[in-house]
Amino acid sequence: MIRPPRCTDGGVYGVFANESTTDPDSxxxxxxxxxxxxxxxxxxxxETFTATVYQMxxxxxxxxxxxxxxxxxxxxxxxxxxxxxxxFDTAGVYVLTxxxxxxxxxxxxxxVKQEDCPSRAFPDLDPTAWYHPGTDYVxxxxxxxxxxxxxxxxxxxxxxxxxxxxxxxxxxxxxxSAELPFADxxxxxxxxxAVRWAYAAGVINGVSTTAFDPESPVTREQMVTMLVRxxxxxxxxxxxxxxxxxxxxxxQVSAYARxAVRWAVAVGxxxxxxxxxxxPQGTATRAEVATLLMRFAALRK
Numbered sequence: 001m002i003r004p005p006r007c008t009d010g011g012v013y014g015v016f017a018n019e020s021t022t023d024p025d026s027x028x029x030x031x032x033x034x035x036x037x038x039x040x041x042x043x044x045x046x047e048t049f050t051a052t053v054y055q056m057x058x059x060x061x062x063x064x065x066x067x068x069x070x071x072x073x074x075x076x077x078x079x080x081x082x083x084x085x086x087x088f089d090t091a092g093v094y095v096l097t098x099x100x101x102x103x104x105x106x107x108x109x110x111x112v113k114q115e116d117c118p119s120r121a122f123p124d125l126d127p128t129a130w131y132h133p134g135t136d137y138v139x140x141x142x143x144x145x146x147x148x149x150x151x152x153x154x155x156x157x158x159x160x161x162x163x164x165x166x167x168x169x170x171x172x173x174x175x176x177s178a179e180l181p182f183a184d185x186x187x188x189x190x191x192x193x194a195v196r197w198a199y200a201a202g203v204i205n206g207v208s209t210t211a212f213d214p215e216s217p218v219t220r221e222q223m224v225t226m227l228v229r230x231x232x233x234x235x236x237x238x239x240x241x242x243x244x245x246x247x248x249x250x251x252q253v254s255a256y257a258r259x260a261v262r263w264a265v266a267v268g269x270x271x272x273x274x275x276x277x278x279x280p281q282g283t284a285t286r287a288e289v290a291t292l293l294m295r296f297a298a299l300r301k
């Protein structure tokens with residue numbers, strides 16, 4: 001997993017000025033004495049890091065509006081709290097500097113590393129997006145393998161067949177010789193082995209006694225129902241419960257899924273959609289499922 005940027009303790013207190021002034025408000029011959037608090041930072045490629053610039057006047061205080069350069073190029077200015085946030089997409093060593101007609105010279109060396117990031121294998125995944133930890137997890141653990149065209153499709157819908165395949169991979173791809181009662185699951189379908197195992201293990205059911213409906217999007221309540229059954233098969237404790245009273249649509253949870261949904265909410269697997277609604281009949285994207293699976297894995301540690 002990508003680590004947050006690290007900084008060394010202390011700061012650059014012995015600074016060298018690139019310009020001097022005779023203005024009466026100068027400080028030791030320089031208009032404003034400023035310095036980077038961090039002598040060095042380390043970040044991953046594409047990861048945002050933050051440096052802080054202080055100034056000396058009546059006392060030490062954050063320095064607002066200080067220009068920050070790299071290789072002679074102006075990157076921007078510090079914020080009101082003295083911070084400057086930036087990222088570099090390519091591994092290397094970069095030297096950030098202050099220093100203009102008003103400020104003393106100070107520098108911070110930023111080492112950018114090209115760390116292992118599974119999501120970078122897919123051109124349609126954004127390492128800065130909210131789903132990044134989840135997609136890193138499912139890719140690294142071979143739960144999602146992407147599509148034939150090389151994409152991940154984070155905003156694509158997760159189908160019932162896809163979710164059965166994910167659980168099968170999580171279980172270690174066990175073999176099963178069980179007979180399936182579903183007329184819509186061909187024996188040579190790419191998901192057939194997964195559905196066969198999941199049905200035999202009691203993890204999934206069909207939408208009827210003879211249909212699995214593999215291509216339909218899996219609903220939020222179906223997902224957590226399958227997950228709680230899978231968790232029980234692995235010996236996990238699943239007795240936590242929430243009363244769902246905080247959700248205005250709690251009554252829409254199907255009877256078969258109610259206990260599973262109460263468990264999923266209680267342990268933080270299933271969360272509201274930001275509108276006081278649980279949306280149990282709603283569908284989920286592949287990115288959302290990746291995040292759900294990451295949370296589920298954390299419960300088992």
